[in-house]
Amino acid sequence: MFSKKNISALEAQKKAMWISYAPMIFQSAKSMINLGILDAIKDSGDEGMTVDEVVKKVSLTKYGIRVLLHAGLGAEIVYLEGDKYFLTTTGHFLLSKQIAANININFVHDVCYQGMFHLEDSIVNGKPEGLKELGDWPTVYDGLSELPDHIKKSWLDLDHYFSDISYPKAFKVLNKNSFKSILDLGGNTGKFSRFLLDNTKDAVITIGDLPGQIKMAKAEFERMEYSTERIRFQPINILDDAQDLKGEFDIVWMSQFLDCFHDDDIYKILMKCKKVVKPGGSIYIQDAFWDRQRFETSAFSLQQFSLYFTAIANGRSQMYDYKTFEEIIHKAGLEVVEITDNLGISNSLLKVKIKE
CATH class of the missing domain: 1.10.10.10 (Winged helix-like DNA-binding domain superfamily/Winged helix DNA-binding domain)
Known part of the structure; x- marks a missing residue:
């Protein structure tokens, strides 16, 4: 390829x-x-x-x-x-809905198009210079809950399209081992947490994310009339050195989350995750790696999508190749013990353990 x-x-x-x-x-x-x-x-x-x-x-x-x-x-x-x-x-x-062309087009048009005018400056300055076309925030994630409705919809439609379709297969992998507690880090609007509520009887699910995203998640649970007896919320800026994750979990789950961060930040996040995994527990990372795709078209799409992170999202992240990602995992004292490819459209699921 x-x-x-x-x-x-x-x-x-x-x-x-x-x-x-x-x-x-x-x-x-x-x-x-x-x-x-x-x-x-x-x-x-x-x-x-x-x-x-x-x-x-x-x-x-x-x-x-x-x-x-x-x-x-x-x-x-x-x-x-x-x-x-x-x-x-x-x-x-x-x-065709088969390739979600209209979802991609709306995302590029509403979220990326004007911001891409500033791509060159973003590369030179190392920050998302195109984000100012959407609002005055340090990253798009800080302002996601405040985006105009049509732009927010285009962002969420793309995010959910690529994640939602992978949930059933990913859950089968998670369910190979019993778990009672799971941290959905970067839980966004709580879609995966609601999936877990529907498919487990007694697991307690904690959503960890920025305060704005937690607010959106709570609103969705209320709108959809979900019981939150088994749901916990943990507002956190995961990049703030003064803020640590709280609790202990059988599973720390991160779906399409770590690609939103620079190599150095991924290392910091993994180090924080290590502290809250119970002995024998696992970290599961679901993400799309362009060099693990079945088709060149998928790899091409992911490579171009990286430019959104550069110019708009945060100026520091990308859709990674697996080799680069694995090096960060090893640096954090972790190891990949299982990989499940081809989940949904383009995702791989990594089962990660603390090195003995």
Whole structure:
């Protein structure tokens, strides 16, 4: 994967042009989705649609339809036979829930797009210079609960899409050994904790996260009328040296959490986790590593997603390769004793123990 590839000069030239015009391709594709143009052409099936037929279907100007469809031809989203347009396979995938294309598009547009203008400054300065496009916080996590509703929705939709689908398989791994207490560190809105409530009888679950996220989690439990008899809440800024985790747990669970931190911060977090794991207990880390993906497309997506962390989230984290991550685990006096790959869309689950 990602070894040197020999492609023709014409193919390389085309790829360079794609990169040059990528923001325009993105916005034209998003517009064709939002305005119903791609859906209209998809619904036409084998008949296809002329520009005039699309105009009647979506009630937009002929000029607007034409300029978008012409852009879609070059982007290989639609193709033309005679005077009729049809969806390409790429066009179908953009509308498919199978790859969550619209979730990705909304996340990039609402959360990342303007902030990416500041990527170069973020690299040079080592901080998320693009975050100011969303608000005045040190990291996006400090302001997550305060984001405008549509931006918060796009952020949570992406986060939940990639985590939720992995929960059933991950739970089977956790459930190999009995546990009575679990710390859901970075629990966010409490989705995994609610899953645990639904699938365990007596386990006590503690959600640890920033105060703003704890507030969101409590609101979700109340909104969904969940009993919180087996739920505990532990507000904490895990990066604050003056704040330590409290309690003892059979399992410390972190899902799509540690990729939100720099190497040095992951080490600090793991050291804090070690202190609250009961003897014989385990730390479970669910995350997506680009070098453990089945398909190159998944790896590509994760590599590009890292830039969101750089420019917007915190300026210091990324979607890691497994080798780098494993080195941090070993440095913290821990070892990976079991790996389960291909959970959900792209996650791996690491079972981590304290070195004897």
